[in-house]
Amino acid sequence: MRNPVIDYTLYLADSALILGQRNGDWCGHGPILEQDIAITNITLDLVGQARSFYQYAATLIGGDTTEDSLAYLRVEREFKNCLLAERPNGDWGQTILRQFLFSSFQRELYTVLTNHTDQILAAIAEKSLKEVNYHCRWSGEWVVRLGDGTEESHLKMKTALENLWPYTGELFKAADYEIAVGMDPSSLHTPWFNQVEKVLHEATLSFSSTEHVFMHTGGKQGAHSEQLGFLLTELQYMQRAYPGSNW
Amino acid sequence: MTTTHLFEAEEKACWALMDELHDPEIPVLSLLDLGIVRAIEVLSPPNQDGKIKVTITATYTGCPAMDWIANAIRIELQTKGYRTVEIKTSIRPAWTTDWMSEKGKEKLKAYGIAPPEKRFQIPGDGIGCPQCGSNDTKLVSEFGSTACKALLQCNQCGEPFDYFKCH
Numbered sequence: 335m336r337n338p339v340i341d342y343t344l345y346l347a348d349s350a351l352i353l354g355q356r357n358g359d360w361c362g363h364g365p366i367l368e369q370d371i372a373i374t375n376i377t378l379d380l381v382g383q384a385r386s387f388y389q390y391a392a393t394l395i396g397g398d399t400t401e402d403s404l405a406y407l408r409v410e411r412e413f414k415n416c417l418l419a420e421r422p423n424g425d426w427g428q429t430i431l432r433q434f435l436f437s438s439f440q441r442e443l444y445t446v447l448t449n450h451t452d453q454i455l456a457a458i459a460e461k462s463l464k465e466v467n468y469h470c471r472w473s474g475e476w477v478v479r480l481g482d483g484t485e486e487s488h489l490k491m492k493t494a495l496e497n498l499w500p501y502t503g504e505l506f507k508a509a510d511y512e513i514a515v516g517m518d519p520s521s522l523h524t525p526w527f528n529q530v531e532k533v534l535h536e537a538t539l540s541f542s543s544t545e546h547v548f549m550h551t552g553g554k555q556g557a558h559s560e561q562l563g564f565l566l567t568e569l570q571y572m573q574r575a576y577p578g579s580n581w
Numbered sequence: 582m583t584t585t586h587l588f589e590a591e592e593k594a595c596w597a598l599m600d601e602l603h604d605p606e607i608p609v610l611s612l613l614d615l616g617i618v619r620a621i622e623v624l625s626p627p628n629q630d631g632k633i634k635v636t637i638t639a640t641y642t643g644c645p646a647m648d649w650i651a652n653a654i655r656i657e658l659q660t661k662g663y664r665t666v667e668i669k670t671s672i673r674p675a676w677t678t679d680w681m682s683e684k685g686k687e688k689l690k691a692y693g694i695a696p697p698e699k700r701f702q703i704p705g706d707g708i709g710c711p712q713c714g715s716n717d718t719k720l721v722s723e724f725g726s727t728a729c730k731a732l733l734q735c736n737q738c739g740e741p742f743d744y745f746k747c748h
Contacts, residue, residue, distance in 0.1 A: 368732060372724035379728065382643025386672065457673035462642055464675060464748055465728075471703070472723050 338514035339452060340394045341414065344404070345511065345554055346455075347387030348415035351405060352562070353436055354380035355569050356423055365426050372472060376433065379465040386458045406573035410562050414509075417553035418501040420562045427480050427487065428494040434473035435498060438529050439505050440466045442522040450517070474533045481537025488538065495539055503549025512554075588623040595621045595633065598661065602653050605646050606727050609692040612650065615640065616680025619671055627662025634667045638676045640748070641728040678748050694730070695744040702747045704731035713738040 357377040364370025388401035418436055423429045444466060447459035480487040506523040534541065552558070572579060586592060599621075600613045612618050620636040635654055639647050647670070655666045678697040686696035690711045701708050706719045715737035723746075725732040730743040 368722035368724070371726070372722055375724040375728050378643035378645070379641060380643070382639070382641060386642055454672075457675075458642075461639075461672050461675040465641060468723065 337394060338511040339455075340391055341509075341511035342515045342517065343387050343391040343394065343455065345414040345416075345509065347384045347391060347404070348413045349419045349436075350380045350387065351384035352413070352415040352565065353419040353432075354378075354384060355565055356419065356421075357429070357433070359423055360429065369426075369476075373429070373433075376469050376472070379462070379469070383458065383462045383465075386461070390454050390458070402573075406570045410558055410566060411556040413558065413562065413566070414554050414556060415558075415562075416501070416504055417550050417559060418498065418505065420553070420559060420565060421498060421501060422561055424494065424497065425490055427490040428497060430473055430476045430480065431491065431494040432498055433469060434477050434533065435502055435530065437466055437469035437473055439502075439522070439526055441470050442526050442529075443517075443519065446522065447517065450515075452515070477533055477539075478537045481534070481539045491537065491539055495534070500547050500550050504551045504553060507549075507551055509554040586622065588626050591623045591626045592621050595623065595635075595658065595661075598657055599654070602650075602657060605649050605653075607689070607692070607694065609688045610681075610685050612637075612654075614682045614685025614688065616682065616685075617650070617676065618654075631662050631664040632667075633658055633663045633665070634669065636669045636671050638671050640676050644728060676748070678745065681745075689745055693742060695733070695742060697745045697747045699747070701744070704733070704744055704746055708733055708744050710735035710738060710740065711742055712740045 354377045357373050357380065360370060360373045361377075362370065364373055384405070385401055388404045391404060392399045392401055416436075418432060421428075421432055423432075441463065444459040444463040448456050448463065450456045450459070477491065481491040482488070506519050506526075508518045508520060512519060531541065550559075596613070596618075599618045600611045602612045604610045604612070604615055617637050617640060618635065619638050620634075622634040624630075624632040624634060635658070637647075637651065637654070651668045651670075654668060658666045681697065689696045693711050695708050695711050698708065704720055704723055707716050708718055708720075709716050710718050710733075713735060715735055717736040718733050719736060721732040721734050721741065723731050725743045729746055729748065731746050732741065733744050734741045
């Protein structure tokens with residue numbers, strides 16, 4: 335059986351990379367310059383996290399595997415990112431809410447991972463946590479600003495919440511490799527939910543529409559929505575069209 | 582990790598060299614000012630095999646300057662006769678602005694960037710303006726021109742300025 339630490343590390347790397355790739359689409363298109371810079375800075379942090387995890391996974395896999403081959407030469411079914419990360423950007427509100435839900439989860443996850451017996455995973459988590467705290471604060475402030483903003487911004491945030499909430503359940507439903515490395519995420523749900531609820535409440539966004547919804551799963555096992563294929567086509571284009579190219 | 586520093590004089594010279602290399606995005610800061618060089622170990626001096634190991638750490642995980650910096654160190658050491666230069670990147674302990682030298686903080690301020698301040702762990706209104714010194718300032722964005730900075734504006738002199746975030 336394959337070392338579960340490899341799959342777990344790839345799950346962490348893929349989730350960060352895919353959300354980073356999504357956010358990168360905002361580069362040059364943000365609503366105002368400062369927020370364009372903010373979302374792309376967050377993107378840089380996410381890609382940085384992904385690189386650290388891919389580098390570690392590559393050493394575990396061995397052979398010719400590198401951080402680049404893991405990012406550019408695997409197919410959809412090999413990607414283990416959570417479905418939330420691959421959801422389309424939608425409008426600015428949906429991008430912000432996706433970031434907030436994801437970063438709040440990452441904060442709880444990395445806090446626990448910092449104490450893991452795997453020293454490298456723990457070190458990457460500790461390093462990344464400093465940045466994730468920024469992401470949480472920034473995205474949380476925007477959720478409040480838009481949710482408790484104008485009638486239109488409130489409506490857009492409400493729609494975003496309805497769109498994204500069905501993809502939050504997967505974060506807390508353990509994959510085999512999570513159990514195998516002692517990182518069952520179900521215990522993260524309560525602290526995550528409390529934090530998210532607090533911010534959504536401040537943003538005057540009601541939870542009533544999100545209770546008892548069907549939760550999509552499968553991303554962590556490689557079963558993705560059709561969205562991921564399009565994303566990877568763009569992400570991997572250069573290496574697919576010109577194998578081994580570098581500059 | 583145990584290291585035996587057999588060539589102290591050579592290592593001291595290399596540390597001094599790191600003070601000559603500058604951050605590509607904030608050229609006023611040397612690598613030593615930033616605190617990103619964590620260890621230097623000369624395994625064999627230039628008049629022998631010329632082998633050296635340098636450990637650096639990233640400020641932010643995605644900092645695009647890291648590859649450039651590693652390359653600059655390699656080239657600099659090669660010109661000094663080190664034929665084998667190994668550059669290691671350490672992650673833990675995570676880089677912190679506490680490692681920035683006092684000299685570096687002064688240089689930042691003179692350059693027009695407000696240096697990290699303990700009481701502003703989270704960037705906010707009131708960070709001293711590096712241009713006119715006023716504390717009547719407002720936060721514009723928590724994210725500035727690079728990952729390590731936030732953007733502010735001075736209400737007194739009207740100038741926008743960067744704040745190097747506590748990290």
